[in-house]
Amino acid sequence: MDMKVESKGKVCVTGASGFLASWLVKRLLLSGYHVIGTVRDPGNEKKLAHLWSLEGARERLQLVKANLMEEGSFDGAIMGCQGVFHTASPVLKPSSDPKAEILNPAIEGTLNVLRSCKKNPSLRRVVVTSSSSTVRARDDFDPKIPLDESTWSSV
Template structure:
């Protein structure tokens, strides 16, 4: 069944974007995917081979760090799925300039969407923008929480996502004539990759699989398939206009639990796993002297009781953390990325 709506998805060859596009095409939507180079288009087509309505997928060459082309690309578009981040963020090569680049990219999308009369922009945001200043454990983290920009131990990546999201909300409030704005604030995204592309969150699993030193972090993970599901839900739900939604698995998981899970469910990998996790006291003691340990120290102090009640009201039912972790393990093994 052909849907009359045209959806623009940024970073069409990305880890999450490929899952979103697959869902949209299967549901009958026409999709216009942005790529930094059209040379990547054939690879996306190959990744999605066998997906229904693949003929409804088209591509446009655009760069989030450049003005050129965004207004033209928005023509006829009903909804924008803002999924991509500047490439140097995704590759973990963060610098102080990252936050400004992410902010500028968000504003570029919002301005072009306003000019084209787009109805709604759905932004892939980050749990790090929500609960990373919640060091008390008195109540669950909800969409009403905001991380402080100057939070000690906040990574440059999370800071960039926070600043970009704040820019989107500021724009939405200042431009009532513009599109509705909705964010899906995802935890550490795991699950299967359709094309070998993975996120920085995979490093949590990869370090364990390659025997590297790791603190016993507790993390709120989420399966990429569930993030794609929620983003498509909020795209059309009337009540999702100008709302945030938290996307995490029902329960957090520790590195010790992940190690045990891999030992039990993928025993052929057990011999290479990290043998001893870095003691908490050592992380706390060395945090003032090392950026990575400062970030780990913050993660260890956070409130990981995250409410997903708001998303569940849309009928969203996420997979368990174990399912997301094992799918990530299998992706790393399959693609030889360890």
């Protein structure tokens, strides 16, 4: 049964193809929002197929290119949105320099997204999520115990 869903407005989800973001996009579409999702490569049909198969995606999902490390690259995606969910974060294999390859890009990327948010007069709310790296950065926890607030890294 194909029902018309009344649009509730426009929101942006950064890193839309990620695990958490994909579920968020699904819920937003089902709730009637028009979703602008940012991805690294909007032309990668294989990586984005799960998003295009979501109910309401053909009518209310737009995927656009944005790069965390490029200041201003989120301007177009965020402009005109009432809300932004920032879920994008660098996901890389463990490296010799996690600070340079993961931490700094995550921080700078978040600042770039927030700078774009600041330019949008119609923006009402920004939700910033975190990377699972915030709990994985520690090496002194027991892998058999589920992760919760007590296992988070220090501020």
